[in-house]
Amino acid sequence: MSKILIIEDEESIAELEKDYLELSGFDVSIETRGDLGLERALNQEFDLFILDLMLPEVDGFEICRQIREKKNTPILMVSAKKDDIDKIRGLGMGADDYMTKPFSPSEMVARVKAHLARYDRLIGSGTPKNDIVEIRGIKIDKTARRVWINGEETSFTTKEFDLLTFLAEHPNHVYTKDELFREIWNMDSVGDIATVTVHIKKLREKIEYNTSKPQYIETIWGVGYRFKV
DSSP: OOEEEEEOSOHHHHHHHHHHHHHTTOEEEEEOSHHHHHHHHHHSOOSEEEEESSOSSSOHHHHHHHHHHHOOOOEEEEESOOOHHHHHHHHHTTOSEEEESSOOHHHHHHHHHHHHHHHHHHHHHHSOOOOEEEETTEEEETTTTEEEETTEEEOOOHHHHHHHHHHHHSTTOOEEHHHHHHHHHOSOOTTTTHHHHHHHHHHHHHHOSOTTSOSSEEEETTTEEEEOO
16 A cells, blocks of 8 residues: 655645545555654655645755655645746656645546556666566575575575576476586586485475475486476
8 A cells, every 4th residue: 555645734635635545545644744744754654745835844845855865756746836936946856746726636646646656667667576486386586596485485505496496497397317417516417416316305305295295396217307387
């Protein structure tokens, strides 16, 4: 649920905005003093700010300036001032939008949703997503090198993780011990294929419900192993 902070000294307006936003599924907080609103804005996490210009103690311009120095959170300015100079100044300080009172609460909600959606797209496009492999209750985060088995995080050594990931990324493919050793240990497997056997055993102990009847890593007698899906 997106969290919104309204900094507005006219309580009736703030409560009306809050009611409309909460009906749309937002978590809304109100501050009626500029200094208190600024403190919360800087020290707590919100997804969007609705900021009045004329506030006691600290005005909306100063609040906008300080927020923008530390955060990229969307800011929607509202004011009874209709002069273009105030709008230009507010937008120049980093506000994302400017609405002049009186305005339709439904229009405000629509603008809030639009700015949140736009911000989510920007954040999503700028932040690379982790590379995830998921198969039948096993979730492997290749980026963070973490593994969950049926929702419970389980620790693996470096080579155990590499072996599990390789097998999970090539399901139903049968690999010999020599092939697995070359892939994971990157060296000639002569005399060392027992390493693969040991690591397969350790993997089964961590991911299988019953190691005598493995559901994931299957032994193909006389050939090698495969990861079943």
